[in-house]
Amino acid sequence: MDQVKRNTICKYCWAIPFPELPFEDEPGVSHQPSLAALKDSASTCALCHLILKAVNLIRKDVASERKGKPGAFGGSLAFNPDGGITHFGMYQPGTNSRSISDQGSDDGASSESAGTGSAGFAHDDDDDDDCLRPWLFGNWWKDTNGRLQLIGLGVRLAPTPHIHDAEGNDGSTVHYRGSFLRIRTDDNQSSALGLRRIRRWAEGGGSRPDTALPSRLLDVGPHADAGFDGVRLVETGGQQRGRYIALSHCWGTSHTLTTTRSTIGVRRAGVALAALPKTYRDAVTITRALSVRYLWIDSLCIVQDDPDDWEREAAKMAAVYGGCYLTIAASCSTGDASGCFPSFADRVKRATFNDASPYVENKSDDPDDVSWLHRTPFAQMGSRRGELVEYTIPSFGCPVDPLAGLPLNTRAWTLQERLLSPRTLHLCYDQMYWELDDGYMLAEDGTKIQNTWFSTECLIFRETQPWSEHGLAEAPGLSLIEGFPPVLDRRGHGRWNGGWLGLIEDYTQRNMTRCDDKLPALSGVASFVARSTNDTYYAGLWKSHILEDLAWRVYTREETRTQVAGGFAHRYGEKLCDVVVPLDYRAPSWSWASLDAHIRFVPLDFARLVAEFLDAHVEPAGLDPFGKVSAGWIKLWAPLVEVFPCEPSFQPSKHDPISFGVLVQFTLAHIVSPDGTEFPDISYGEAFFDVGQRFPCFVLFLDSSNALLLERVDDCSRPNTFKRVGLARFLRTGAQRRMEPLTFNGHRPWGVPYGPMTDSHPRCTVTII
Template identity: 30%
Template sequence: MVDAFAPERADLDNSLLSVDMGRGCAAHVEVDFYEIPDERTRCWPFYFYIQDKMCAMFVAAELKECSNHHIKCPRQDVCLMPKRVLSIGSGDTDKIRIHPSPSQYGTYAALSHCWGQQQPLKVTTANFTQMRDNVPWESLNLVFQDAIRICRELGLQYIWIDSLCILQDDTEDWERESSNMGAYYENAYVTIAADASRDGTVPLLSARDEMWLPSKFVLDLPQCQKVDVIARRDALSSPNNSRGNSGPLASRAWAFQEALLSRRTLHITRAELIWECRSVVRAEDGLKPFQRHSIGLPQQLLECESTSEPHKIWHDIVAEFSSRQLTYDTDRLPALSGAARNFKPLLKSEYVAGLWEKNLIMDLCWVNPLSGPGLATCKADYIAPSWSWASIKSAEYRVDKTGQYPFTSLATVEDIKCEIAGLNPYGHVTKGCLELRALLSNVEINCPEPTEAWKYSLGKDPERVFHPDCILTQSSGSIQRAGATDRLLPFSQPLPCILLGYEQGNDSKKNGTSHVALAPTKDATLDSHSESSTLSPSPDQLYDTRFYVMVLGIIDTSTYSRLGLAHLSDNRWFESAIEQVVRIV
């Protein structure tokens, strides 16, 4: 697929053409023709060197337009600066040094980058005094050097770089500063994103591979018409498309909230420069890159203030964030703490280990999207309680987001507690306990073949959908999440499970078939949301109903841990269930 401009014709149909793409290589390609959207689109889109003056003019023009004309973008360029920034001066001979800037207002850039295998220069308690006086140019890696060149070109004299502005051997400083990182990116005049650099050895300002440069060819049309066409490969650049050509930064968890919160970002990808702010997204040829969005978290929160379900935005954030990579698994909650801090005023709720207390029952309905050989064992380090999505590597929500299938809770929160380590209230969790009042039943879980330990079944009905949180194993008379060194054996064992809630289509309610049957028992208390009249609803009454059931492992006589989530089309498991208070850690 290539993008193509046909300056002399704007009404050409898409065509399959034989095109010489350079280097003596001809190929059949599908070409999309479209009109040039505005005067900012250039017919000769790219330059061989990113440091070409025309590329600098592109960035400067976008900055000027954003600062002066974008209604959705913040107009305040002078903001509260981070505790420390790097002072870089304005010219090549100016001294670079760490500049303490507490309570100081100014204009600065921020760098979003991958540390990678080649660790960058770091500030520590031992070298802080020396680096406050001077940071030698030759001690900086290529990414840092190029970021400084870009800042100087834009007239910015300060830049915030995490490894040089947070004391890396001071736990208290790291906790305090990591909790403020979201604000640092949000207040930055511009964020420079090193999308294509796997580490500091891959420079930002370098020659592009010729495969990304445009090619010009003549298109022969019927009736002897000839049209000059300028085409380029579709880079498939996207902040959510690490399989395209955005580069390694798109796969990093820390970089997610940096992109989410930044007011303006200059993406330096393998194929193109991309400008992204809260109003527009534009590549250097003037077009909007593939699948890129222009709405950061602050703008999303502003636009969703009128909706009754802003928590579903949080579900999207969790799904994207948890699919990304972390060097240290214990950073899972700290790496999202800036986004959580911004989200709290909208939800007006307490934040507990990645979930929100006000919407806790629905927030518990996450699943591990990985299956088959992709299912992993449980991490040895404690990251979060088992009921939190942060306790596993990857999670997503499959509760309805359209409003057509409203969620109704059938469990209530009796108590919830989390112990936080350090100074960041949205960061590391050392312990968590959740007490739910819910209908408690039992289900048999089966694993016939431990060499394929991701294959589990519930009871004897293959239609029941079970999403294990990770590989499971039999331990101490019950089933638990398996560690990397645990021996895997076949098992078949009954396990407790609790009914969290259900979704039911609006159409069935309008047709008078809304029906959730919960069997009353001498110890059971029907939830006020249930509309029960019989013990066994007919299939047509529940044809568009989904029940969410948390499957539990037994730790002791009064404590459980989460093992996974089941989706049921009926609630027959709970026809004789008793409502109890269940303690989950």
């Protein structure tokens, strides 16, 4: 990784008028008198060194264009105007071009100058180093308040300041390449400038009302004791109101400082700042900078070896994070000692992460010896005078979460901490992010990212939307494939995108140190949803959506089912997880919380539901009704049939979309042919067992196609009692296909069911434990 040893800035770089830099299509600001002079200065001037790197990459891009390849260069280099080089990286702004005849004269270029310079000539040697010189321009964006903000410094080579004469323009077309040097005021988030930005964000929303304080808090000062610089644990009795900040962090394995029954007195007396782990010290620094008196840290504000205190306080998580002034998210921290603010070394080490600043590797002093380590997924559109584009992503393309994959967001407990907080400060490798509950996230560099997937507002909207919006999405297209819905994009429909189902799919992919925290780590969100919807909670499932919430299955590997000539192709992708069944009871078998694995929900056909919810009961294991459970059962009235594995020689038709699961079958009815011969009418399907194949087993249908896989409980005192062992889906029988073939009659997908089960099939009452 390039560690620039040059520690001087030349007179030309010091003279760059950053506040007055022109737009890209305006005449540029002169820099070094020639390209040759820039090359000479790059050996001693840190900024010239970076500008020369950008120039060489631009010239490579121009050379590619001349060979008929699309120009795709777009980069960023970070420079600290206060005198230090921070780092440099790349981003992808996109390349725009337009004809000179369409450009007009608003760019200040004369008709005589257009196309008469170096444009159109290849530069494979140094013959033109004395006649070309670098010209600088700015990349200006509107911030969220509509003010212009300089976020980039661009450079082009030309004999004149005009964009028409820039290298790479051929006299009839002007290329807008955007800026190539990213402007950063400071690389250290913990600096005075970084803290000032945090204060500006925190104060930008106006004054916030005082809220009820948690049972315990850390008083960060000022303290009356002369010479004491530290924190004290204080107990509020739950009766006081005020402002406090909450910390969301990874504990790691060190656990260097906690509150226990034996240390609570010491914590009340005070802990010196120097004795706190670095993550806690950084949180104290931010809390004091915002003039907030109290800080909540779970490991210090909950008595860790007192089960009653832990359960009581864990049940208040929704109130703790929901009522805080803001939450500090140490997104890059892997433990108490990591700190909230990532160091430059950490940024370099994590540079290949999708959410990190993308760096360029330079293995020698040759500025042309560069290679890509990573290109960021963000695309930035160029801006021209009179056509300023608000710096908002992803208003185009697919949604982007810049926090995905960071250490903090791989932990189970932190999902509800982020979701429930009204305002969160994320301290990340590339920059700081300010997340609000209004559907947007602001970044340190001016980016405004639309958050359409993660907010309490979206969660409640999805939970309370009309019944018609649930299950399989109705679409105008028709599917003429047996058992295959025409639309399988669950993300934009029902309770997936930002709803409970999507939340659980995210949650079950996260890591958890204590497996018995599976339900407690989500209890804050569950209690919030219960209060907001007046719904009843059953160990991870909701009464109002119980059939849909039962339709989950384990995914141990990625599965890809694609249509090919003659039918379907089924391919397994990367391994996702191993299924782990906890040694001790954790939840009923019908709850996704009963095991550890990647869980995904299967969309039901709500127009063809055949099961009916009768009753359910879950026994809490403690005081928290949304936490640990000790027992539970559910009663459904639905079709129940025994299923059998298909013969090893059985091969499903390539036209039928089954092959990932264990091939199973059951006889729906017996058909009598005209000659009096009786033969079984069989439905074939695929069974996805949670852990290993379990025969004999039964299926309890939820809709016409999807069914719970059940194993009978060997208990004479509880007839028709089962345990869930998986999920299955079935195709219509041969007789059903003949009687109601898939024809283009305008009624599909609702005209013909996807599976064999109908309301006419006998149903019974089944208890699942």
